[in-house]
Amino acid sequence: MLKSAGKLLIVLGLASLLSMGLFEAGPERRTSSFISGTGGWVASAWVDLGNQSAYLTTSPWFSLPEVEGVSFELSCSVYVDLTIRPMPINLTGRVRVLNVTIYGMKVYLINKSAASSSGIVWGSLLTSALPEELKVLEKYSEAVIELGEEPSYRPSFFRFYEGKVPLKNSKEERMALFVMFSNASPGSLEPGVDFSVLMTISPELQQYARGLYIIMAGASLIVLHYLRHPEEARELSRRVRRRFPLLSGKSTTEGSSR
Numbered sequence: 001m002l003k004s005a006g007k008l009l010i011v012l013g014l015a016s017l018l019s020m021g022l023f024e025a026g027p028e029r030r031t032s033s034f035i036s037g038t039g040g041w042v043a044s045a046w047v048d049l050g051n052q053s054a055y056l057t058t059s060p061w062f063s064l065p066e067v068e069g070v071s072f073e074l075s076c077s078v079y080v081d082l083t084i085r086p087m088p089i090n091l092t093g094r095v096r097v098l099n100v101t102i103y104g105m106k107v108y109l110i111n112k113s114a115a116s117s118s119g120i121v122w123g124s125l126l127t128s129a130l131p132e133e134l135k136v137l138e139k140y141s142e143a144v145i146e147l148g149e150e151p152s153y154r155p156s157f158f159r160f161y162e163g164k165v166p167l168k169n170s171k172e173e174r175m176a177l178f179v180m181f182s183n184a185s186p187g188s189l190e191p192g193v194d195f196s197v198l199m200t201i202s203p204e205l206q207q208y209a210r211g212l213y214i215i216m217a218g219a220s221l222i223v224l225h226y227l228r229h230p231e232e233a234r235e236l237s238r239r240v241r242r243r244f245p246l247l248s249g250k251s252t253t254e255g256s257s258r
Contacts, residue, residue: 002221002222002228003221003222003226005218006217006219006220006221006222006225007218007222008218009214009217009218009221010214010215011218012214013211013212013213013214013217014211016214041122041175041177043056043057043122044057044058044190046187047125047126047128047130047186048128049128049131050128052103052181052182053181053182053183053184053186053188054130054180054181054182055178055182055190055191056125056126056177056178057177057190057193058122058175058176058177059176059177061112062173062174062175062197063173064169064197067199069201069202069203070199071166071199071200071202072198072200073164073165073197073200074107074109074143074145074165074167074176074195075162075163075195075198076107076147076162076164076176076178076193077160077161077162077193077194077196078105078160078162078178078180078192078193078194079158079159079191079192080100080102080159080161080191081100081157081158082099100182100183100184100188101183102180102181103181103182103183104146104180105146105161105163105180106134106144106145106146106178106179107144107163107165107178108137108138108141108144108176109141109145109165109175109176110137110140110141110142110175110177111170111172111174111175112173112174112175114140114141114142115140115175117140118136118137118139119136120137134179137177142168142174143165145164145165147161147162148163149161167197176195
């Protein structure tokens with residue numbers, strides 16, 4: 001009974017170590033992305049700043065589950081159409097195409113208590129004082145992501161931007177605010193903004209330690225079994241010496257000549 005239980009524990013321990021090792025060595029350890037939550041500002045708007053404009057949009061408030069060996073990061077992906085195509089004003093079907101210049105994109109990650117402390121509300125961002133409000137928001141934000149342009153196989157008048165930031169373990173709800181500064185006129189075609197939380201399987205040291213502990217516990221049960229049954233231990237020792245002559249200090253040639 002002890003021997004069987006010991007073997008089972010060793011198998012379970014080895015299986016856990018093997019699975020964690022495969023996750024660590026795998027080229028892709030992320031599960032499907034998600035972002036869930038309710039409430040918050042959950043809005044989007046253009047803001048006229050005179051010589052440029054800003055486009056703002058937010059995620060809902062979201063929280064993270066507590067899962068051992070899993071880390072999280074916030075990802076923001078943005079597709080931008082660099083042209084403005086007003087509706088044709090005559091029957092020729094011609095349209096006026098204007099280039100759009102993007103001056104910068106940022107995502108502000110802020111939790112509920114910090115948002116309350118900052119005193120910033122959605123309405124205060126929709127004014128010409130937006131740059132000053134963003135400085136305050138940056139002070140209270142958990143993280144600020146500056147998005148960079150990524151290669152894209154879409155047509156040349158499209159641009160793809162992306163940014164990621166690790167998320168700290170916290171039970172408090174968070175919200176992400178995206179801001180894009182450009183020369184597009186307010187009311188232009190909105191960029192496609194996608195917020196997602198990526199889960200990455202990252203086994204921790206204590207999980208490996210538990211796997212080793214299970215293996216050692218199984219080995220201890222097997223040793224205890226043989227201590228209680230010395231005749232089995234002697235038979236096992238004889239079988240091991242016959243199969244592995246070098247363990248008994250004899251060469252394979254000596255074993256074959258006898």
